[in-house]
Amino acid sequence: MDGVRVGKRLIGTQSPVTVGWENVPRVEGGPVKQFVFTWFQPTVLFALIAFWYYAPNSIAKASTAIGIGIGFKVLLLTMEWFFPRHESWRLTWKELVTDLFYVGLGYTILRMIDGYIGDGPIIEAIQHYFQSDKFMWFTGMPLLVQAFLISFIFDFGQYWMHRGMHNWYPLWLPHSVHHYITQLNINKGAVGNPVELFLIGLGIGGFFDFLPRAALLAGAFGMAIGTYQHINVRFNSPRWWRFLFNTTEHHSLHHSQDFEASRSNFSNTYIFIDRIFGTCVDGEAELLGMEGGRRMSIREQMTFPFTEGWKALKEKYGRAKFGEDGFAEPAGVPAE
Amino acid sequence: MNARFIDWIWHVRGSLTLAPEQSSDDAFDRLRPLFRETGTSHELASDTLTFRKKDQAAQDKMSVFDGGVLQIEKGTAGSVLHYCLTSRALLFCFLAPLLFLGFAQLTVAIGKFEKAPTEAEDKAGKDKKKAEVPMNPIDKALGAPAPEKPKQDGADKAKEREKKHSPTSAYVFAAIFAALYVIGRILEDRRLKALFRKSLLAA
Numbered sequence: 001m002d003g004v005r006v007g008k009r010l011i012g013t014q015s016p017v018t019v020g021w022e023n024v025p026r027v028e029g030g031p032v033k034q035f036v037f038t039w040f041q042p043t044v045l046f047a048l049i050a051f052w053y054y055a056p057n058s059i060a061k062a063s064t065a066i067g068i069g070i071g072f073k074v075l076l077l078t079m080e081w082f083f084p085r086h087e088s089w090r091l092t093w094k095e096l097v098t099d100l101f102y103v104g105l106g107y108t109i110l111r112m113i114d115g116y117i118g119d120g121p122i123i124e125a126i127q128h129y130f131q132s133d134k135f136m137w138f139t140g141m142p143l144l145v146q147a148f149l150i151s152f153i154f155d156f157g158q159y160w161m162h163r164g165m166h167n168w169y170p171l172w173l174p175h176s177v178h179h180y181i182t183q184l185n186i187n188k189g190a191v192g193n194p195v196e197l198f199l200i201g202l203g204i205g206g207f208f209d210f211l212p213r214a215a216l217l218a219g220a221f222g223m224a225i226g227t228y229q230h231i232n233v234r235f236n237s238p239r240w241w242r243f244l245f246n247t248t249e250h251h252s253l254h255h256s257q258d259f260e261a262s263r264s265n266f267s268n269t270y271i272f273i274d275r276i277f278g279t280c281v282d283g284e285a286e287l288l289g290m291e292g293g294r295r296m297s298i299r300e301q302m303t304f305p306f307t308e309g310w311k312a313l314k315e316k317y318g319r320a321k322f323g324e325d326g327f328a329e330p331a332g333v334p335a336e
Numbered sequence: 337m338n339a340r341f342i343d344w345i346w347h348v349r350g351s352l353t354l355a356p357e358q359s360s361d362d363a364f365d366r367l368r369p370l371f372r373e374t375g376t377s378h379e380l381a382s383d384t385l386t387f388r389k390k391d392q393a394a395q396d397k398m399s400v401f402d403g404g405v406l407q408i409e410k411g412t413a414g415s416v417l418h419y420c421l422t423s424r425a426l427l428f429c430f431l432a433p434l435l436f437l438g439f440a441q442l443t444v445a446i447g448k449f450e451k452a453p454t455e456a457e458d459k460a461g462k463d464k465k466k467a468e469v470p471m472n473p474i475d476k477a478l479g480a481p482a483p484e485k486p487k488q489d490g491a492d493k494a495k496e497r498e499k500k501h502s503p504t505s506a507y508v509f510a511a512i513f514a515a516l517y518v519i520g521r522i523l524e525d526r527r528l529k530a531l532f533r534k535s536l537l538a539a
Contacts (some may be wrong), residue, residue, distance in 0.1 A: 057484050093520045094400050094425045100516070101432060102424050104509035108439040112446070115500050142474040211469065211483050222477050294375075297401075299430065 003260075007280050011264075015257035019283035024249055027236050036237040037083075044072075045224040052217045053143065065219050072223060076186045080232045085248070086286050089183035089232040098298060099187035102197075103284070106190050110197055118198070123206035138208045146210050147217030153332040154218075155269045161200060162266040163279070169312065171306035175201065179262065180296040180304075182289040184252060188230040193305050226269045242282065246271040248283040256285035257293060346427035347420060348401070348525050352532055354415040360408040363417060367535050370398060383408045397531055400425050400524045417532065426473035429520055432513035444467065447501030 003013035004020075011019055018024055027037040047070075052060060075089070084090055138146060153251070167173035178192035190197070210218075228235070237247055250265040255256040264281040267273040274280035287293060296304065354363055360383050371378040371387045378387035385406040387477045392399045404421030469483040476482075 053480050054480075056481050059482070074539060090395065092399065093393065093516075095394050095512075095514055097425060097429050097432075097520065100509075100512060101428075102511070104432075104505075108436060108443070108509065111505075112439075112443060112500075140470045140472060142472045143480060152385040211386060213480070213483065282495055293393065295394050296391065297424075 003258075007278065009260050010252075011281060011283075012285075014259055015261075015285070016288050017253055017256050017258055017261050017283055017285040019253075019281060021239075021242065021282055022126060023232070024284050034236065037234065038238070041224070041228065041235055042046065045221075048220040048224050049144070052213065052220050060216055062216070065216055066068060066144055067221075069223055070225070073186055076227065076231060076233070082184060083233055085232045085234040086183075088156050088286060089185065091185050091232070095185060096187075097185070099185060099191055101188040101298065102192065103187050106197060107196060109303065110201075112196060112315070113334065114201060119202045119204070120206055123204070127207070127216070139211050139214075143211065143214050143217060143228075146214035147221060149208075150205055150210055150215060150218035153205050153208075155267055156273060157203050158200060159198070159267045159273045159277075161202065163277075164167050164270070165196070166263055166266070170309070173312075177291065177301045177304050177307075179247050179255060179294065180290050180294065180301070181234065181255065182293045182295050184230045184234050184248060186227065186230060189226075191301070193301060195305060201235045222269055228255045229268070242271075243275075244270065244272050246274075250274075252284045253281055253285070253286065255288040257287050257289055258285070261285060266290065270298075345430050345521075346423050348423065348426075348528060349420045350534065351419070351530055352417045352524070352529065354408070354414075354417060354536065356414050358415065358536070361417060362367070362409070363408055363536055364406075366538055367468035367532065370531070370535060372399070383410075386455070398528070400520070401528075417536070419528075419532070426517070426520060426524070427512055429517045433510040433517075436506045436510035436513065440510070442501040443501055443506060450501070472506075490533065 001013050001016065003010040006019060009034055011017055027034055029037075055064075069196065074082075080091060106193075138149070142147075162175075165171040174193045174196035178196060179192055181188050188276050191211075225245045228248050231248045233248070235247075237245075237249075241247070242249070246265065246267055246269055250271055253261045255263040258260055261281065261283075264277055265274055271280055289295070320330070344463075354360075364380055367385065368378075368380075370387070373389075374393050375391045376387060376389045376396075377384060386404075387406075389396070389398070389401065390401040392402075398421075399421050401421040402424050404419060406417060406419045408417050469485065471482055506515055516537050
């Protein structure tokens with residue numbers, strides 16, 4: 001495979017990828033379908049912003065946000081079922097069970113652990129130590145600015161954490177499990193080793209004090225933009241949307257079996273962060289995963305970072321490196 | 337206890353009558369492509385096909401199953417294909433509600449354990465009052481509802497803790513997996529039968 005030159009890199013030499021918006025297919029079908037799949041994303045985003053901006057205090061609560069979130073996921077699952085982007089990414093019973101297992105972990109045990117050792121308590125401890133209060137002046141800013149800042153600060157941190165995961169082996173180990181998914185579906189964002197799910201949830205937003213409504217608006221940004229990362233539906237996202245926001249196209253490239261392609265599009269919500277730091281590649285891929293698309297079982301997903309980490313440690317410091325007689329053994333040369 | 341009383345949880349059994357003129361060789365020839373998927377190995381010995389799957393692809397039509405035996409028996413009324421397949425995914429889904437019920441119990445237990453020491457803290461916190469919440473003039477002009485006055489710290493904390501130790505989501509997921517198991521056990525059984533039937537009839 002020749003691949004495509006993007007900046008200094010050759011993308012798609014190991015696995016087929018599509019690079020450039022002009023090469024990405026558009027939604028097929030009649031004018032109504034075209035219209036719906038062009039305007040769905042912006043309509044939902046602006047409707048949610050308007051809702052959270054104007055909803056009375058009695059409605060603007062976290063419980064409403066959870067309800068909307070679940071309803072939205074069900075709607076997107078239905079869209080996936082009737083309008084799949086790739087037949088090869090179709091949701092099966094087993095995939096659904098696997099995905100929901102991780103979603104369930106996120107809502108239960110991981111949330112509980114996070115309550116003790118996550119960013120919230122850590123930040124509280126730091127503030128307590130320095131006897132500092134939260135940055136209260138944030139609450140005086142316009143709501144939408146606060147909301148954008150909450151999501152941007154989190155996404156900026158997440159960008160570097162994610163990029164770090166792709167560049168430093170100890171962080172790559174827990175994250176690698178997420179890259180063994182072979183198709184994208186709505187809940188695939190939750191699939192990964194629990195250690196990674198914990199790490200990726202860390203943020204510094206807790207240092208600032210925001211109005212509760214701003215936090216709800218920020219949640220709406222995340223939901224109405226970030227959710228599309230792992231969706232098996234094709235949209236004709238407007239140009240400005242694809243320029244600013246992460247899309248399933250960007251993220252499919254990030255999950256591609258092609259190594260160079262996987263080292264792009266690290267942000268969660270705002271793809272312009274990738275554009276700023278030169279890691280954005282506009283395009284898409286259908287063949288996803290690691291090791292040629294080997295699907296990992298849940299058991300292996302749970303143990304993989306530890307077993308691989310142990311192997312790496314043994315290789316580096318273990319006796320095997322020096323052999324029984326104390327002499328270094330010739331290093332294995334991979335065939336390809 | 338006889339294992340057969342419980343092994344229906346992760347075993348899918350069934351039988352299909354072959355067409356009168358269909359030989360067992362022909363039947364296995366037609367079924368064999370199903371076992372040429374990635375991660376699948378199979379052996380055929382006279383009238384029995386045994387297969388095993390590892391890291392099966394998500395889109396493998398039999399991805400739910402990890403192994404099994406297919407046997408063709410010749411009877412007076414014609415040949416019958418009997419099959420018995422095992423599925424770790426079904427077993428996992430059957431056990432998942434127990435796991436989530438366990439999480440629920442753990443949440444409740446931790447909540448009880450933490451309740452005692454924090455009540456005193458609440459009392460101490462109640463005396464503090466928070467400052468008025470400001471509202472930006474732009475938001476006022478655009479007509480956004482004014483932020484609520486902050487409640488006393490103690491009440492807020494108690495509410496937060498209650499939420500933190502709520503087992504509801506764990507119960508919800510236990511119910512979801514119980515429902516998914518029932519759906520999967522029936523659906524995958526039927527899909528398998530339809531798949532074998534279709535393969536046997538394939539030209």
